[in-house]
Amino acid sequence: MSVNNTQVKHIAQLANIPITEEESIELADDFSETLQVVDQLKKADVSKVEVTHQVTGFKNVFREDIVKEEQSFTQKEALANAHKTYQGYFVVPYVLQNKDN
Amino acid sequence: MKLNELTLKESIDALDKKEVTLEEIYSDLDTAYQKKNKELNIYLSVDTDALKKAKENQDKPLRGLPIAVKDNFCTKGLPTTASSKVLDGFLPQYESTVTKRLKANGGVIYGKTNMDAWAHGSSTETSDYGRTLNPRNPKHLPGGSSGGSAAAIAADLAIAAIGSETAGSIRQPAAWCGAVGLKPTYGRVSRFGVVAMASSTDSPGPITKTVEDACILLNTFAGPDEKDGTSNQEKAPDFTNFLGQSIKGMKIGVIYQDVKEITETNQKLLQELNILKEMGAQVEIAKAMDPHQAIGVYTVVQRAEVSSNLARYDGIRYGHDRSKFGNEGKRRIMLGTFTLTKGYADRYYNLAQKVRTLYLNNFKELFKKYDVLVSPTSPSFAKEVGASASSPMFGELEDMLLEASSIVGLPGAGVPFYRDEKTNLYLGANFIAPMWREDLVIKVADAFEKNSKWNSWRNK
Numbered sequence: 001m002s003v004n005n006t007q008v009k010h011i012a013q014l015a016n017i018p019i020t021e022e023e024s025i026e027l028a029d030d031f032s033e034t035l036q037v038v039d040q041l042k043k044a045d046v047s048k049v050e051v052t053h054q055v056t057g058f059k060n061v062f063r064e065d066i067v068k069e070e071q072s073f074t075q076k077e078a079l080a081n082a083h084k085t086y087q088g089y090f091v092v093p094y095v096l097q098n099k100d101n
Numbered sequence: 102m103k104l105n106e107l108t109l110k111e112s113i114d115a116l117d118k119k120e121v122t123l124e125e126i127y128s129d130l131d132t133a134y135q136k137k138n139k140e141l142n143i144y145l146s147v148d149t150d151a152l153k154k155a156k157e158n159q160d161k162p163l164r165g166l167p168i169a170v171k172d173n174f175c176t177k178g179l180p181t182t183a184s185s186k187v188l189d190g191f192l193p194q195y196e197s198t199v200t201k202r203l204k205a206n207g208g209v210i211y212g213k214t215n216m217d218a219w220a221h222g223s224s225t226e227t228s229d230y231g232r233t234l235n236p237r238n239p240k241h242l243p244g245g246s247s248g249g250s251a252a253a254i255a256a257d258l259a260i261a262a263i264g265s266e267t268a269g270s271i272r273q274p275a276a277w278c279g280a281v282g283l284k285p286t287y288g289r290v291s292r293f294g295v296v297a298m299a300s301s302t303d304s305p306g307p308i309t310k311t312v313e314d315a316c317i318l319l320n321t322f323a324g325p326d327e328k329d330g331t332s333n334q335e336k337a338p339d340f341t342n343f344l345g346q347s348i349k350g351m352k353i354g355v356i357y358q359d360v361k362e363i364t365e366t367n368q369k370l371l372q373e374l375n376i377l378k379e380m381g382a383q384v385e386i387a388k389a390m391d392p393h394q395a396i397g398v399y400t401v402v403q404r405a406e407v408s409s410n411l412a413r414y415d416g417i418r419y420g421h422d423r424s425k426f427g428n429e430g431k432r433r434i435m436l437g438t439f440t441l442t443k444g445y446a447d448r449y450y451n452l453a454q455k456v457r458t459l460y461l462n463n464f465k466e467l468f469k470k471y472d473v474l475v476s477p478t479s480p481s482f483a484k485e486v487g488a489s490a491s492s493p494m495f496g497e498l499e500d501m502l503l504e505a506s507s508i509v510g511l512p513g514a515g516v517p518f519y520r521d522e523k524t525n526l527y528l529g530a531n532f533i534a535p536m537w538r539e540d541l542v543i544k545v546a547d548a549f550e551k552n553s554k555w556n557s558w559r560n561k
Binding site: 003007008011012014015016017018019023027030031033034037038039040041042043044046049050051052053054055056058061063071073077078080081082083090091092093 | 191287288327334417436439454457
């Protein structure tokens with residue numbers, strides 16, 4: 001199938017990827033080319049098979065629910081790579097904004 | 102001969118016999134690094150304390166020897182970028198299981214190697230830090246995504262190296278660089294601390310000068326890890342036990358001989374495989390499911406897993422925001438998002454996972470008849486610089502012969518089987534076996550390597 005750049009812009013929004021108008025046009029072409037290859041899958045007869053999501057066959061892998069200090073970050077370590085911090089917290093962008101602002 | 106040209110095994114032996122010192126090995130390596138790294142762009146960062154660390158580890162199995170590590174392994178205190186500007190300046194606060202075990206066994210990280218950004222590609226051209234060149238012929242690409250690690254081996258800028266693979270990223274660059282690449286069974290090596298790409302196929306593994314070196318290195322980091330729920334809880338074998346074994350009577354099926362695009366490569370391989378016959382193995386052409394559809398399966402599954410794995414990069418806790426993704430990253434995240442969207446999930450994602458089952462069943466059938474299967478690793482010699490821009494599917498087409506076995510988790514070993522005298526470029530053969538049967542691929546790849554003339558370290 002082919003994809004147009006309006007669809008691409010919608011996907012970009014879902015994926016939270018900022019793209020320019022020009023990029024959306026190029027990406028639409030790339031997507032169409034890729035999906036053409038992918039569409040070969042339709043030739044396969046999958047009427048008798050189930051999906052395979054993982055191949056190890058391991059089931060229900062659990063561990064004890066114990067906090068391990070050596071595997072946990074200190075506050076300092078957790079914040080070490082953040083660009084903006086405030087009094088020991090991460091600073092995040094606004095999600096909701098006050099109408100008056 | 103310079104000491105950085107030694108194999109891992111030779112280095113360990115020479116150190117034990119006190120014929121060389123760590124200082125001498127590091128000195129030769131540093132000289133080679135100064136001479137070649139700028140042109141080839143292999144290392145993104147190096148540890149200036151490597152020799153000091155080496156001396157503290159000389160009694161351990163890896164003797165403090167310098168190992169190149171792909172830049173998608175989190176290394177505490179050493180920058181880790183996965184070659185993406187999104188992670189520019191990121192200093193991990195924890196260590197990946199692979200590098201933790203490597204260090205515990207006396208391996209020293211000499212530096213972190215360039216790769217396709219996020220491991221998205223087969224050229225190392227999509228790195229946000231510039232492409233790596235193939236040391237065998239710098240007009241050509243090293244392959245990828247572990248191109249920096251493979252190039253480090255080919256240029257003797259490390260004694261051994263570590264890469265990671267989802268479908269080709271260890272073996273294809275190893276083939277293009279005339280090195281050895283071993284992709285363990287999915288689940289044999291912990292993924293903990295590796296920048297996640299496609300979680301259902303990610304497999305860390307060695308890129309080395311010989312099959313023997315690959316086994317020595319793999320021994321240090323394979324095996325169960327409670328931090329990775331998909332790791333096999335059974336203890337890993339001593340992989341060096343499978344070296345130097347007889348392959349008499351083993352049944353080896355040659356697959357993909359019917360793939361039209363690779364007739365020339367196929368013919369060369371078939372001729373070289375006579376070596377295995379001479380050693381008493383049965384070699385015959387086997388019919389496997391068409392690998393072209395595996396491109397579709399891998400493309401859909403990998404993009405889908407990429408889109409969810411890379412959703413975590415928001416620039417808040419670490420790294421930069423999502424505007425820093427390069428073209429390939431954007432393309433893959435968005436295609437994955439698309440194929441998982443309501444309405445398309447059945448048409449693409451679920452269909453791909455069903456075709457994956459067809460491949461699984463096909464390999465099961467083939468392994469009833471054969472111990473090991475073999476094909477070329479890559480359709481052709483290393484492509485020229487700039488080639489990856491030709492198609493958004495460049496990587497998938499270059500990895501076509503590895504995708505089917507990778508999506509079903511099989512182990513594989515790639516070794517050189519041909520060298521073109523004019524270009525000095527190599528072709529690689531890929532041996533695969535059932536899940537958890539690294540023993541079989543090691544046996545055959547080691548026998549082939551030792552009895553053919555193509556390994557440049559064994560045949561100086």
